[in-house]
Amino acid sequence: MSTSSTPHSHVYVLKLIPDEMGGSVLRGRLEHIASGRRHDFDSGVALIGCLHHEEQQVAREQRERGHELEHPEP
Structure with missing residues (x-):
């Protein structure tokens, strides 16, 4: 069994x-494990x-979580 440091x-x-x-x-399907979001594709492009769309979404969510940690609700 191998371990990975990939988040x-x-x-x-x-x-x-x-x-x-x-x-x-x-052709196929890409699934983002952490969110469960799925994307069907029909070409390499x-x-x-x-992948690009999903990585942008992950970055956006991480920024939002960081903002929430810096400014918690009272």
Whole structure:
């Protein structure tokens, strides 16, 4: 068993779906483990777009949590 120092906020599951026509189409689903958000993609460009979108969302959520810790509700 191996351990990783990667924060859960940056861990994904990638499920690839075989091309039924025998071609080289990249299709599948990307799931962000910490949030459970899922993104379907149908090309390599779309996969990279999903990853980029998800990493932006994670950064936004981390900034919001940091702000909440600095300014807690009374």
